[in-house]
Amino acid sequence: MEHPHGLSRIYPVKPADVYLFATCLIDQFAPEAGMDTIRLLEREGITVHFPEGQTCCGQPAYTSGYPEEARAVARLQLDLFPQPWPVVVPSGSCAAMMRHHYPKLFADDPPVLAKAEELAQRIFELTEFLVQVAGFAHPDSGEPCTVALHTSCHARREMGSHETSAALLANLEHVAVVEQARIEECCGFGGTFAIRHPDISEAIVTDKVASLKDSGTRRVVSADCGCLFNILGRAARLDEIAGSPAPTLEGEHIASFLWRRTGGAEQ
């Protein structure tokens, strides 16, 4: 598979064990996406280990200009993965943080840096792992449907995993992935940007909701919960304003969608 410049990497053979770094958003707000991630991986014959000590990758503080606070949180995660197993992250954004930004965060602390660099090599975004390492190939057993894929900016521009998300959907026989305008444009979330610049963020996410709806589907999936919460929260608020009786846009994490489409029980 083609990767944006500098993103190509060498993939290991399918391992017997992986770690799951589930992200703080999934732990607290979308645990079913985490459970479906575990189910997808276990079906590939892989044992999933969830280190209970995990909290957050530290990205919120890192991108907000609080490096000390980010380091304190990231430091805790570095010790959670002692075995040389891959670490699967069901978020392109958090995966990019651990893979590309941990080494920058600890650049001035050589012993920790070595640890961060070693860990960075083992970080895989979920869909990247399913396609490139696990060789995911399960037939689609769902009813025909349409869906739009939202790829996060970090998935697209730092992990290259927009391609693996798209590839997984393309392999679902009864799923038509719709074309959407400006698929590569940001949804306006940007972590604390949404709070620091609510007006600009609202303008961007309103446009994103419009192009998703214009694409002719009511369902969006994404490998990033941050974007999903932003997009769906805005769509729901717009529905409230319009007095719409039913949601005009619904969505879920790609792990849940994949699990259901490929024979997993209805969750």
Place this chain on the structure above:
Amino acid sequence: MSQPVHFHAAADFADRSLAAVNDAGLRRNFRSAMDYLQTKRRAQFTDDGELELLRDLGQAIRRHALANLPDLLEQLEARLTANGVVVHWAETPAAANAVVLEIAARTDAKRFVKGKSMVSEEVGLNHALEAAGIEALETDMGEYIVQLAGEAPSHIIMPAIHKTRQQIGELFAARLPGVAYTENVDALISIGREVLRRKFAEADIGISGVNFAVAETGTLFLVENEGNGRMCTTVPRIHIAITGIEKVVAKLEHVAALNSLLPRSATGQAVETYQNFITGPRQADELDGPDEVHLILLDNGRSQAYADLQLRATLQCIRCGACMNHCPVYARIGGHAYGTTYPGPIGAIISPHLLGLDAAYPLVFASTLCHACVEVCPVRIPITDILIRLRNEAQARPGSADATLRGSGAGRKTLVSTIWRAWSLVYSRLRLYRLTSWFMSRGRALSPIEQGAWTRSRTPLVPAPKRLRDLIKERGK
């Protein structure tokens, strides 16, 4: 030091951006302009492999120039001097303007024509000239339009991109005697040309920018599409070029490589209509050209960026504007909301050096860090990493080792710092995290102080009744 006159207090950035996002006409103008420019650029770079190689080359050339900056500037000065060009060094905008005014006074020059130059905007040259009773006419069509409207450029390449042709037609009809309203683009351009041609012949001094200054040959390279730049640099008896100290490159062949990126990244053109290589005043055996050529090399805070190995990459910029053309924030608020000479992602990373971080820090937070700018920058400036660094600086404890720039720490707010310290405590102490998230999932509500900004536009985030860690435990039983 005088600041550009159109620079507004940074604190007003939120107000200006709110006004901009609520201006439906402005939003439409920028959206369609950005879509157009993005499509044009994409059509220029159909071969990804070629593009990435060119970007590697562009980055290497600019890095090489910066790594040797003092030597190259010395060489440039020597070569230019040998070619008969007078070189002036200006540390501040005021010093740059003073050089121009001195030349004007010495030569009794009263009328100026100007080619497009963002550095002249940066120093507020037009206002300095106006204050001295000198007329300076912008001759680039876009610059002419914004000058006529009494505005500042809203884009570094296309200064009047915020205006529709209807708005330009109205402006011309209102401001130019004897001109009737038209929205025909060709008619508008010929109206403007008509006015400008007359002025070229009368002008005493022509001002221009510089795209690249070549150290080995002492050549000033200048690109443009309208021919006005060539007029400004050849017709008046004096030509004054003004540019930043970072625009130097070592070799003439470097210009060819960089220019294979510049117009394609900027306007999606394969090549500009005019490429000017200026090597000095008219020689004894030549028919055309100015009697005097001057180059003003401006610092204005660039040496602060140069001194820091990470921030130095900011100076790699070749001012193509691709970063703003692809920026989701710029597309929503346009250039004027930034309040600085340079808007968009490049504006956010260069302005803190030109104006001080205390004045410019709101801009470094005006980004989602989506990396679209990083993806298109022809010289691979790590814009998002630099933004994060500037965010750190903006909020650093004044006097600490992390506060290294002019104005560092100005964006630090006690309440926000306290929230982040609390956040860090919760997420770096497992027991605390377990406790808080347990309370959140039982209470099904978020307490952090700032949900307000989120729920203004969205339905609230609701914690799940059971956390993933609870579900995993239950399953294991």
